[in-house]
Amino acid sequence: xxxxxxxxxxxxxxxxxxxxxxxxxxxxxxxxxxxxxxxxxxxxxxxxxxxxxxxxxxxxxxxxxxxxxxxxxxxxxxxxxxxxxxxxxxxxxxxxxxxxxxxxxxxxxxxxxxxxxxxxxxxxxxxxxxxxxxxxxxxxxxxxxxxxxxxxxxxxxxxxxxxxxxxxxxxxxxxxxxxxxxxxxxxxxxxxxxxxxxxxxxxxxxxxxxxxxxxxxxxxxxxxxxxxxxxxxxxxxxxxxxxxxxxxxxxxxxxxxxxxxxxxxxxxxxxxxxxxxxxxxxxxxxxxxxxxxxxxxxxxxxxxxxxxxxxxxxxxxxxxxxxxxxxxxxxxxxxxxxxxxxxxxxxxxxxxxxxxxxxxxxxxxxxxxxxxxxxxxxxxxxxxxxxxxxxxxxxxxxxxxxxxxxxxxxxxxxxxxxxxxxxxxxxxxxxxxxxxxxxxxxxxxxxxxxxxxxxxxxxxxxx
Numbered sequence: 001x002x003x004x005x006x007x008x009x010x011x012x013x014x015x016x017x018x019x020x021x022x023x024x025x026x027x028x029x030x031x032x033x034x035x036x037x038x039x040x041x042x043x044x045x046x047x048x049x050x051x052x053x054x055x056x057x058x059x060x061x062x063x064x065x066x067x068x069x070x071x072x073x074x075x076x077x078x079x080x081x082x083x084x085x086x087x088x089x090x091x092x093x094x095x096x097x098x099x100x101x102x103x104x105x106x107x108x109x110x111x112x113x114x115x116x117x118x119x120x121x122x123x124x125x126x127x128x129x130x131x132x133x134x135x136x137x138x139x140x141x142x143x144x145x146x147x148x149x150x151x152x153x154x155x156x157x158x159x160x161x162x163x164x165x166x167x168x169x170x171x172x173x174x175x176x177x178x179x180x181x182x183x184x185x186x187x188x189x190x191x192x193x194x195x196x197x198x199x200x201x202x203x204x205x206x207x208x209x210x211x212x213x214x215x216x217x218x219x220x221x222x223x224x225x226x227x228x229x230x231x232x233x234x235x236x237x238x239x240x241x242x243x244x245x246x247x248x249x250x251x252x253x254x255x256x257x258x259x260x261x262x263x264x265x266x267x268x269x270x271x272x273x274x275x276x277x278x279x280x281x282x283x284x285x286x287x288x289x290x291x292x293x294x295x296x297x298x299x300x301x302x303x304x305x306x307x308x309x310x311x312x313x314x315x316x317x318x319x320x321x322x323x324x325x326x327x328x329x330x331x332x333x334x335x336x337x338x339x340x341x342x343x344x345x346x347x348x349x350x351x352x353x354x355x356x357x358x359x360x361x362x363x364x365x366x367x368x369x370x371x372x373x374x375x376x377x378x379x380x381x382x383x384x385x386x387x388x389x390x391x392x393x394x395x396x397x398x399x400x401x402x403x404x405x406x407x408x409x410x411x412x413x414x415x416x417x418x419x420x421x422x423x424x425x426x427x428x429x430x431x432x433x434x435x436x437x438x439x440x441x442x443x444x445x446x447x448x449x450x451x452x453x454x455x456x457x458x459x460x461x462x463x
Contacts, residue, residue, distance in 0.1 A: 147446060166228055266402050267332070338380060424436075
């Protein structure tokens with residue numbers, strides 16, 4: 001007997017040391033799971049489901065005995081033993097059956113919830129990527145890559161086609177307020193050609209609705225001040241904000257806007273944003289959701305809704321309510337990031353720092369040093385993650401399929417370019433290739449051609 005008690009005591013030892021026992025005292029849950037919230041909740045479901053099914057299988061079913069007139073019933077227990085039960089006990093046994101059935105239903109419901117949670121965790125954003133292309137009500141896209149490459153080649157040979165009868169508004173994306181060189185090379189290049197170009201000074205970490213209103217006011221201010229229509233180029237979230245402004249306020253803006261180009265914009269949504277914020281995904285395992293909330297809300301004084309508005313759920317809700325007008329000329333542009341080892345040495349210049357002047361050098365200009373970041377390596381890592389998990393090509397943050405705006409002329413270059421390349425110059429750009437400002441110029445020149453084509457088509461449709 002002593003040996004049996006000893007074995008029982010050994011079997012009751014917890015999976016981990018007693019110092020962790022206060023973390024979670026729910027039965028049947030290894031305390032190892034408590035350090036990972038998603039696994040902890042899944043373990044809770046498993047423990048509760050196991051306990052419920054155990055009680056279901058040991059319930060006491062009642063079988064009435066045929067031809068029995070003695071006021072007794074035969075009850076078969078889980079052990080297989082059959083006993084006689086007085087008729088007065090029948091109601092109690094019936095209540096036990098009802099409770100058993102209710103418990104069984106609860107167990108099935110919890111088990112189905114567990115299965116659905118596991119499915120969502122494994123699938124992630126797989127069912128959402130490219131949803132715009134599967135939506136039957138969305139208009140088709142037109143491939144404009146070949147014409148874009150022709151325009152880009154002309155630009156590299158000194159042939160510039162952008163008219164000076166318009167104002168060019170560049171709309172930056174998320175976190176642009178903290179990158180002083182965002183779009184600056186493009187603005188400088190346009191100014192040298194005698195074109196009027198502005199960078200929208202919006203709080204990029206604000207919600208899409210708020211930025212849409214600011215962009216609408218920006219367009220009206222430019223139009224009333226210059227008398228020229230505005231051609232917009234939005235990068236990343238800036239493209240989403242610009243599209244929202246034109247969708248929501250088209251009646252006020254239709255005579256003031258000449259077209260919209262979206263470069264690497266998550267118009268359909270972003271798997272990175274969705275996987276960070278969706279329950280049971282990456283944000284649960286390493287607290288990325290909490291870190292992003294601290295970064296956006298506390299550090300840079302932004303709005304967490306700025307990231308939430310880029311999730312698939314929010315984009316679907318928005319696009320059900322608001323649509324881009326059919327008469328608006330639209331060009332969408334997306335790229336695929338390189339994941340070769342060479343990108344690890346790529347540094348992007350995001351700012352510059354002025355050095356203090358010393359007395360012997362006080363007569364000269366202050367020296368500046370570039371502030372660089374390995375954005376190419378970060379984009380390559382994210383692109384590799386999306387490729388492995390979803391089999392999707394991306395620029396590191398936005399998949400190619402989600403960047404194609406329905407009804408637009410789509411540009412799909414073969415050149416490997418990451419998400420940051422469009423707005424930040426690289427320290428080792430290939431001089432034999434077009435730079436970011438030339439690509440932006442070619443996109444806007446293509447947009448002008450698309451607008452001219454739409455003007456010719458609209459009278460024919462009216463006839």
